[in-house]
Amino acid sequence: xxxDASTASGMSSSExxxxxxxxxxxxxxxxxxxxxILEMDGETIDRADPHIGLLHRGTEKLAEQRMFNQSIPYMxxxxxxxxxxxxxxYVMTIEKLLGIEVPERAQYIRxxxxxxxxILNHLMWLGTHAxxxxxxxxxxxxxxxxxxxxDLYEAVSGARMHAAYYRPGGVYRDLPDxxxxxxxxxxxSEADLKAxxxxxxxxxxxxxxxxTERFPALVDEYETxxxxxxxxxxxxxxxxxxxxxxxxxxxxxxxxxRGSGVAWDLRRKEPYEVYDKLDFDIPVxxxxxxxxxxxxxxxxxxQSNHIIKQCAAWLxxxxxxxxxxxxxxxxxxxxxxxxxxxxxxxxxxxxxxGYSVPEGEAYAAVEHPKGEFGTYILSDGANKPYxxxxxxxxxxxxxxxDEMVKxxxxxxxxxxxxxxxxxxxxxxx
Amino acid sequence: MFDLSSILSEQVITVLWxxxxxxVIVAPLMLSVAYLTYAxxxxxxxxxxxxxxxxxxxxxxxxPIADALKLMFKEIILPTGANKxxxxxxxxxxxxxxxxxxxxxxxxxxxxLSELDAGLLYILALTSVGVYGVIIAGWASNSKYxxxxxxxxxxxxxxxxxxxxxxxxxxxxxxxSLNLGDIVRAQDGNILTWYWLPLLPLFVVYFLSGVAETxxxxxxxxxxxxxxxxxxxxxxxxxxxxxxxxxxxxxxxLIAALTSILFLGGWLSxxxxxxxxxxxxxxxxxxxxxxAKMSIFLFLFLWFRATFPRYRYDQIxxxxxxxxxxxxxxxxxxxGIAIYAELGPWFDGVLGAAS
Numbered sequence: 001x002x003x004d005a006s007t008a009s010g011m012s013s014s015e016x017x018x019x020x021x022x023x024x025x026x027x028x029x030x031x032x033x034x035x036x037i038l039e040m041d042g043e044t045i046d047r048a049d050p051h052i053g054l055l056h057r058g059t060e061k062l063a064e065q066r067m068f069n070q071s072i073p074y075m076x077x078x079x080x081x082x083x084x085x086x087x088x089x090y091v092m093t094i095e096k097l098l099g100i101e102v103p104e105r106a107q108y109i110r111x112x113x114x115x116x117x118x119i120l121n122h123l124m125w126l127g128t129h130a131x132x133x134x135x136x137x138x139x140x141x142x143x144x145x146x147x148x149x150x151d152l153y154e155a156v157s158g159a160r161m162h163a164a165y166y167r168p169g170g171v172y173r174d175l176p177d178x179x180x181x182x183x184x185x186x187x188x189s190e191a192d193l194k195a196x197x198x199x200x201x202x203x204x205x206x207x208x209x210x211x212t213e214r215f216p217a218l219v220d221e222y223e224t225x226x227x228x229x230x231x232x233x234x235x236x237x238x239x240x241x242x243x244x245x246x247x248x249x250x251x252x253x254x255x256x257x258r259g260s261g262v263a264w265d266l267r268r269k270e271p272y273e274v275y276d277k278l279d280f281d282i283p284v285x286x287x288x289x290x291x292x293x294x295x296x297x298x299x300x301x302x303q304s305n306h307i308i309k310q311c312a313a314w315l316x317x318x319x320x321x322x323x324x325x326x327x328x329x330x331x332x333x334x335x336x337x338x339x340x341x342x343x344x345x346x347x348x349x350x351x352x353x354g355y356s357v358p359e360g361e362a363y364a365a366v367e368h369p370k371g372e373f374g375t376y377i378l379s380d381g382a383n384k385p386y387x388x389x390x391x392x393x394x395x396x397x398x399x400x401x402d403e404m405v406k407x408x409x410x411x412x413x414x415x416x417x418x419x420x421x422x423x424x425x426x427x428x429x
Numbered sequence: 430m431f432d433l434s435s436i437l438s439e440q441v442i443t444v445l446w447x448x449x450x451x452x453v454i455v456a457p458l459m460l461s462v463a464y465l466t467y468a469x470x471x472x473x474x475x476x477x478x479x480x481x482x483x484x485x486x487x488x489x490x491x492x493p494i495a496d497a498l499k500l501m502f503k504e505i506i507l508p509t510g511a512n513k514x515x516x517x518x519x520x521x522x523x524x525x526x527x528x529x530x531x532x533x534x535x536x537x538x539x540x541x542l543s544e545l546d547a548g549l550l551y552i553l554a555l556t557s558v559g560v561y562g563v564i565i566a567g568w569a570s571n572s573k574y575x576x577x578x579x580x581x582x583x584x585x586x587x588x589x590x591x592x593x594x595x596x597x598x599x600x601x602x603x604x605x606s607l608n609l610g611d612i613v614r615a616q617d618g619n620i621l622t623w624y625w626l627p628l629l630p631l632f633v634v635y636f637l638s639g640v641a642e643t644x645x646x647x648x649x650x651x652x653x654x655x656x657x658x659x660x661x662x663x664x665x666x667x668x669x670x671x672x673x674x675x676x677x678x679x680x681x682x683l684i685a686a687l688t689s690i691l692f693l694g695g696w697l698s699x700x701x702x703x704x705x706x707x708x709x710x711x712x713x714x715x716x717x718x719x720x721a722k723m724s725i726f727l728f729l730f731l732w733f734r735a736t737f738p739r740y741r742y743d744q745i746x747x748x749x750x751x752x753x754x755x756x757x758x759x760x761x762x763x764x765g766i767a768i769y770a771e772l773g774p775w776f777d778g779v780l781g782a783a784s
Contacts, residue, residue, distance in 0.1 A: 021573050029655040043577065043742070132655045134647060134739025140477040231647055231738045410577065411656050411741040 018046055021410075025054050029132045029414040032424040036401070036413070043409045050401045055428040063388040067354030068094055068168065071388070075375075076162035078390065079426040082121040083153075084113045085368045086426070087166040092272065092364035093375045094168040097357045098329055105320040106170035107273040112208070112311035113156070113165065114366065115304040119215070120149045121369035121421075122301045126222060129294070129418030133235050138225050145218055148211055155180055155204050169324030175315065179207040205312050212309040219301055226294070236290035240404040240416040243288055250403065251396035254371025256420065259296045260288030266367040280307050290419040297421075300369075329355045354383040363391075370394055370421055392426035450542050454531050462678040463493035469731050476735040500674075503667035508571055511664065515569035520665070520672035523562025526555040527679040534686050535610045537696045537715035548609040549597055552687065556642060559680065560586045563644070563651055563661045566673070570664040578660025581742045582644070582651035588749030589638045595757035596635035599628050599764055600691045603775060613695035618774060619702030623694040627767070627775040630760045632692040634753045636726065639684035641745065643677060645730055647737035648745055655739075681730050682723065689722035 021038040024030035033054035039047040059078060063071040075086040088110060095102060102110075127142035150160040155176055157163035165172050179200045184193055199210030226232045242252065247260040257264050265282045267275040283299035285292025324330045331350050332343040359381040365374030371393025378387040397420045404420075405413050467482065467490070474481030482489030507513055533548035535541040545551055560582060567579020601607055603624055604615040616623045625632045641648035652660040662673045689695060696715025700706040740748070764776075771777045 019573065021577075028658060043580075130738065134649075134655065135737065137473075137477050137735050140479060144478055225736070226738075229738065231740055231744075234744050235738055235741060409741060409743065411650070411653065411739075414656050 023413070029417060031128065031417060031422050033428075034398075034417065034422065034424065038410070038413065040410065043411075045405045045408055045410065045413060048402045048405045048413065050398050052395075052398070052424075053428055055424040057429070059429045060388050060390060063385055065384065067383050068357065068385065069354060071385075072166065073162060073164045076164060077425055078392065078429060079121075079368070079370065079373070079394070079423045080161065081124045081423055082117045082369045083161055083163050084110075084117045084165060085121075085366055085373060087164070088114055089364055089366045089368070089373050090375045091166045091168045092366065093362050093377045094357065096362040096364050097360060097377060097379055098168060098355075099358075100169050100324050100326055100329060102170050102273075102324065103321045104274070105174075105315065105318060106322040108311050108315050108318075109171050109175065109322060110166060111273050111275060111278070112308055112315070113171075115307045115311070116149055116152055116208075118304045118369040119301050119308075120146055122297050122304075123149075125297060125369075125418075125421040126294075129415075129421075130226060130232075132414045132418040133232065135225060135229075135232065138222055141218075141222060141225075145215070148207075151180070152204065152208065152211075155207075167323060167330065169326065169330045170322050172323070174322045175204045177203045179204050205316055208308060208312045209316075212305050212312065215305045216302060219298060219305075223298060227298075233291060235411070235415055236294060236419070238287070239290045239408060239412050240419060241287060241289045242400065242404060246403070247288060250400045252371065252400070253393050253396070254368065255293055255296045255300065256371060256393075256397050258283065259285035259293030261285055266365060266372060270365075272364075272366065274311075278307050278310050280304075290415050293419050356381060356383045357385075365391065368393060370423070370426070371397070373426070390426070390429055392429065394420070394422045394424075394427045398422050398427055447542075454542060455528060458528070458531060458679060458682065459675070461682055462675055463497065465678050465682065465727060466496070466674075467493045468727070469734075472728065472731045473735045476732070497671065500671040501668055505667040505669050506664070508664045510571040512569040512571070515565050516664075517669070519562050519566035519569055520669045520676070521562075522565060523559055524672050524676040524679065526559040526562075527676045527683060530555045530683050533609055534683075535613060535690065535695060536719060538614075539610070540696075540716070541610060544610060545608065547607045549601060549607040549612070552609075553594060553597060556680075556683075557586070557590055559676065560642075562673075562676065566665070567651075567661040570661070572664050574657045574659075574663045575661050577657045578651045578653065578663070581653070581657075582661060584742060585641060585644075585648065585650065585745055585749075588746040589641045589753075592634055592749055592753035592757050593638040593642065595754070595761060596628075596631040596638065597691070599631040599757065599761055600624060602761070602764055602768065603628065609690055609695075613690055613697065616694040617697060617701070620694075620699050622774050623692065623697070624775070625692040627772075628692065628760070628764070630756050632688070634757050635691065636684070636688050636729075638749075638753065639688060640730065640733060641749070643680040643684055643730075645677075645681065646734040647739050649739060650742040650745060653739065681727060685723040685726035685730070686719070688726050689719055693722045695719055695722075 019040045019042070021040055023034075023036035023038050025033040025035040027034075030036075035051040035054065037049040037051065038045055039049075057077070059074050062074060072087055072090065075090045076083040078086045123142040123146050127139035130136070130138035153163050153165075154160045157165040157172065179202065181200045182188070182193060182196045184190075188196075199207050199214075242250070242256070242260050244260045244262050247257050247262060252260070253264070261284050263282050263284050266272070267280075268282055280303045281299075283296045283303065285296050327343070327346040327350075329350075332340075332346050336343040337347045357377075357379045359379055361376065361378045363374055363376040365372045372391065373393055374391040376389040376391070377385045380386040401416070401420075404416050408416070470492070471481040471489075482492035485491040485495045507516060530552050532542045533545045533551055563582040564579045567575040567577075567582065570576070600612060604612040606612060606615065644651050650656075650660075652662075657663070662670055665673060696719045698707065698710055698713065698715070698718050700710050768776045
């Protein structure tokens with residue numbers, strides 16, 4: 001504990017000690033299990049020391065003992081608010097090692113679901129960030145739209161969150177022809193049911209198109225509560241400023257880096273899947289404060305919506321396979337398996353032994369909603385990775401905690417945690 | 430012997446009569462507090478596209494009762510290292526002024542527990558005492574979060590009481606009296622002679638300071654749920670917590686009542702001076718008008734909470750010192766000039782009445 005002579009008017013400076021506050025892991029703004037040791041001079045922060053590891057589950061080690069495909073569900077549980085993007089990085093790394101092609105339709109589906117995931121993540125971020133700063137209504141508005149997107153997850157994978165939908169070589173199955181509807185029950189009035197089933201009459205793609213029509217107006221709705229709100233601006237403008245150089249030095253990626261004015265986006269800089277064929281803009285901030293990062297993420301939601309619209313239009317027009325035809329890495333069609341001996345053997349081998357990946361190493365990264373999410377796999381030629389390393393964007397962001405909150409007040413710590421969009425699933429892995 | 434007992438019985442009757450009046454005020458007040466929490470949850474629920482309580486009783490109407498019972502039966506935890514006496518005194522100190530202030534509130538012409546001539550001063554004194562409850566609670570809890578809450582509360586009081594006081598000075602200048610009943614009677618006339626119009630800046634400042642004083646959003650920094658968890662009452666549980674809760678809501682109702690009385694003509698009918706409507710609504714008791722006006726402000730309390738983010742505590746202080754205080758002082762000057770100029774219909778005759 002350091003002494004602070006400047007506040008010690010009248011008293012001898014040795015009597016004035018900084019105040020150490022244990023913030024979390026049980027705290028409403030800790031976003032899970034963040035534990036911060038704050039050294040404070042009154043309400044002003046002198047030093048912030050984030051402690052991590054309370055949600056460590058050893059994903060990287062677990063993956064070493066499992067066949068490649070068995071680790072896909074673990075990826076969902078890393079950043080548990082942007083599930084499919086985590087899977088995406090992992091399956092892309094395996095595809096790189098295997099050197100297989102992904103059918104174009106599968107690429108479009110993946111891009112579309114990546115962007116749906118981005119909206120899911122940003123809605124969660126917006127809701128919790130606003131809640132931390134004290135505006136609680138935005139939170140419930142955001143969750144209203146998340147419900148539709150979760151239903152889209154459920155429609156393709158059967159799970160609302162932990163989808164396990166992507167596979168090396170494509171996706172698990174094509175988009176269903178029918179969007180599931182809410183069923184009547186005794187607690188649901190006729191009018192409620194109708195409102196809940198808006199746009200669900202056709203296929204999943206029709207529902208997605210319906211959502212993209214509705215969504216921009218809903219983003220406007222969130223913005224009316226925050227963007228020009230004086231209190232919101234007082235709480236976020238000039239809080240946690242990170243300039244472009246510092247952001248690069250700290251290893252920031254994603255909206256945290258773009259908020260500081262660096263137009264770095266893997267979707268543009270190192271295009272993967274079909275991003276080079278799609279039209280979208282990369283929003284960047286100017287000053288690198290919480291407010292700029294807020295604006296960047298809001299605009300990203302609009303851009304994601306635009307991308308989803310383009311993908312859905314393409315997918316409506318172009319049917320085709322959604323997973324690689326290489327039967328060593330993808331299961332055979334169910335019908336073939338019932339009749340052909342070879343397919344049966346492929347099926348058996350695929351689900352019992354998995355597939356072996358050539359010796360070597362590969363790193364693939366995606367533009368995850370939080371930044372650059374990458375996985376690195378070192379293979380010794382077996383059917384499981386020799387070593388898996390996960391590059392989680394949140395880890396670098398959280399490391400900048402001290403840098404960002406020094407000299408700010410306690411209430412700003414909460415705003416900064418919100419703007420970082422930390423999720424401990426990926427930081428602690 | 431006979432004389433003594435008759436005097437005694439007279440005194441006993443006075444005490445009993447006063448007690449009865451207190452019960453008649455406090456019992457509905459407590460009920461209003463309970464149902465204000467219900468209204469809050471329903472109103473904010475509607476604003477946030479959800480339904481609010483609906484399971485306990487018809488449409489959730491018994492929910493506040495269930496909540497109260499739950500809190501009553503919960504254990505009161507005294508934290509180790511807490512100053513036990515102060516820890517228990519704090520909630521009492523918080524609720525006592527919130528209830529005592531009702532003694533001078535006129536519900537209708539003459540319908541008041543104590544027709545005190547220095548009523549406004551009494552209110553000002555009591556509402557300031559309530560903050561000691563918060564500060565002592567924060568201090569006695571022996572918790573850093575509670576301590577921060579207490580510090581913030583102290584800072585907030587310093588910046589708001591002054592602006593609030595000046596807003597009240599404006600009212601008593603206009604009315605020429607500190608008696609709340611006289612203040613309402615001075616506004617008699619029609620809806621435009623109420624003080625909200627000539628004292629509009631003071632009206633806004635007073636109500637916002639009232640929101641700040643009751644620790645409600647967006648000024649709820651002493652609680653600061655997402656920063657200091659629950660602030661001053663983080664260590665309180667069971668009934669001790671419930672008392673803080675009651676005090677907060679009783680204070681909200683008090684501020685709503687005061688704002689109605691000081692600026693919106695208390696029990697006066699809004700249709701006064703309008704030919705036909707006035708006669709048609711003449712049968713409505715003044716209490717109903719007062720309650721209707723209070724409901725408007727209580728709704729605003731809830732609306733604010735659903736809409737605004739929370740201020741940082743230095744920003745609240747800045748708002749208090751740099752915006753509210755100059756506005757009130759400036760308006761006091763304007764008002765003073767208007768009084769000298771005998772500007773009608775509000776300020777004519779004020780000079781004569783005061784001297």
